[in-house]
Amino acid sequence: MSEKKPFEIARETLKQLTTRKLPPTPTNYQTIYNEIAGIPSVQAFPIDILRDIAKALPTKTPGQQKQRGLLESAIDRMSWEGVKAALVHYGGFVPQQADEGTGALVSAPIEVKSAAPVSAPALTTEFLSQMGRLIEFTQPALGNDDERFGELTKTITSALRQSGGDVLALKSLLLSYTDRVSFVAEDQAEIKKTLLKLLHLVFENIAELSLEEQWLKGQMETLMQAATPPLTLRRLDEVERLLKDVIFKQKDAKERSLQAQNEMRQMLATFIDRLSEMAKSSGTFHQKLENNARQIEQAKTIEEIAPLLKEVVSATRNMASQTLASSEELQAMRERVNQTDAELAKLHQELDRVSVQARHDPLTGALNRQGLDEALERELSTVRRKDTPLCMALLDIDNFKKLNDTLGHDTGDAALTHLAKVARECMRPQDTLARYGGEEFVILLPDTPLDKGIEAMTRLQRELTKKFFLSGTEKVLITFSAGVAQLASNESGIDAIKRADKAMYLAKRAGKNRVVGG
Numbered sequence: 001m002s003e004k005k006p007f008e009i010a011r012e013t014l015k016q017l018t019t020r021k022l023p024p025t026p027t028n029y030q031t032i033y034n035e036i037a038g039i040p041s042v043q044a045f046p047i048d049i050l051r052d053i054a055k056a057l058p059t060k061t062p063g064q065q066k067q068r069g070l071l072e073s074a075i076d077r078m079s080w081e082g083v084k085a086a087l088v089h090y091g092g093f094v095p096q097q098a099d100e101g102t103g104a105l106v107s108a109p110i111e112v113k114s115a116a117p118v119s120a121p122a123l124t125t126e127f128l129s130q131m132g133r134l135i136e137f138t139q140p141a142l143g144n145d146d147e148r149f150g151e152l153t154k155t156i157t158s159a160l161r162q163s164g165g166d167v168l169a170l171k172s173l174l175l176s177y178t179d180r181v182s183f184v185a186e187d188q189a190e191i192k193k194t195l196l197k198l199l200h201l202v203f204e205n206i207a208e209l210s211l212e213e214q215w216l217k218g219q220m221e222t223l224m225q226a227a228t229p230p231l232t233l234r235r236l237d238e239v240e241r242l243l244k245d246v247i248f249k250q251k252d253a254k255e256r257s258l259q260a261q262n263e264m265r266q267m268l269a270t271f272i273d274r275l276s277e278m279a280k281s282s283g284t285f286h287q288k289l290e291n292n293a294r295q296i297e298q299a300k301t302i303e304e305i306a307p308l309l310k311e312v313v314s315a316t317r318n319m320a321s322q323t324l325a326s327s328e329e330l331q332a333m334r335e336r337v338n339q340t341d342a343e344l345a346k347l348h349q350e351l352d353r354v355s356v357q358a359r360h361d362p363l364t365g366a367l368n369r370q371g372l373d374e375a376l377e378r379e380l381s382t383v384r385r386k387d388t389p390l391c392m393a394l395l396d397i398d399n400f401k402k403l404n405d406t407l408g409h410d411t412g413d414a415a416l417t418h419l420a421k422v423a424r425e426c427m428r429p430q431d432t433l434a435r436y437g438g439e440e441f442v443i444l445l446p447d448t449p450l451d452k453g454i455e456a457m458t459r460l461q462r463e464l465t466k467k468f469f470l471s472g473t474e475k476v477l478i479t480f481s482a483g484v485a486q487l488a489s490n491e492s493g494i495d496a497i498k499r500a501d502k503a504m505y506l507a508k509r510a511g512k513n514r515v516v517g518g
Helices: 006-019 026-037 047-056 062-076 080-090 125-142 147-161 167-209 214-226 233-298 302-356 369-386 400-407 409-426 450-466 493-509
Strands: 096-098 105-107 390-397 432-437 440-446 469-471 474-476 480-486 515-517
Touching (some): 006 026, 125 167, 147 167, 369 493, 390 493, 440 450, 450 515, 480 493
Parallel strands (some): 480 515
Antiparallel strands (some): 096 105, 390 440
């Protein structure tokens, strides 16, 4: 059988791509071509992977620096022989020479010398003392409930601080301590887990008992979320501040509610008193009428009847006057009751509002401006105390007005919620998201320099392009422009956000969907 010509192999390759329903990529074409031509398939040179490996190699000595340079050169030439030689000689720094024909690295004859044995360094007093401090500082985290564990900790820390102690005895103590630590740590983890379960049961029980007190139910939901692992001090601190503010407002509103209820009770007591007086006056009036009626029956002349009639008319007028006054007073009381009822309803609405909203934007769940101010104050305090970097990113959704005008304000609100959700998924636990106003958001990035802050916002942009926003059945691509500013020394948080805002507008003018540092 005659050997196939290259154009025949190429034509057969195209047929096989169609038959196998493979994408016409260069890799698929090369694989099938080699298969038909009987050529061994060689994997493509992974230049990017090898470059990453080369960058990861340490260069602590001149020899290592030289070998890594030769490795990078071989990768650029896509020479497997060069890569192999550079890696083989990296550890031992074998002398290299280039082959005149191929340019590949080859080994030169070398003399191998046996390395002198190196003895392990002795355990110094300073090292043992540091171990003792480490164990001592770890003790509070493991609790003080186990007396035996506490005694063992004191024994081992004392032994570590003694110079010239028995190493074998110290090793035995460390083994016992390690075993005991594992048990204590397991106990502490189980105790923490059980306490969280009990807290959840308490919160759920209170929430179920407060069916008509939505403000209290909102508090319980907040506490349940706060008690859900993983727990962080920053998260608990935020929830503590939120609840303190809510409790303060609820206490004030509750006192006003009790005051209004007391007023209502006083009005009801007055109402009952007035009814009693009206009943007494009515009884006196009827008694007078009966007496006058008997006297009229016994009268024999007009002169005797006239004074009796005058007395009846006077009593009737007094009764009518009292009835009218009581009626007016009762009407005024009724209006006051209605007013008090409306005030109580308003107070309950205020309780619901402060409990649910507190420091958060009700639409997106992010912090509102007041919550941002408090979070910014905390971060600034940390920066001043620890001298760590703090970045602030200001995000603005691109073409948001067009989105509202085209798809409606409900879709615009849903788009804001979608952006906040994706942002929270990409953020670290220590980062803070706040709605700054309209379609603008601020993200606080503690322990983050400017370049890393820009990288974080770029990652969020990429993630947003992967997770489409659905408006009905229509996929809508949401993008944003962002400005990032790192807090300068002696700069206020508001000034840093203003710099981020200016950088954001530069990103808008540069074509949108960009991140610019300020």
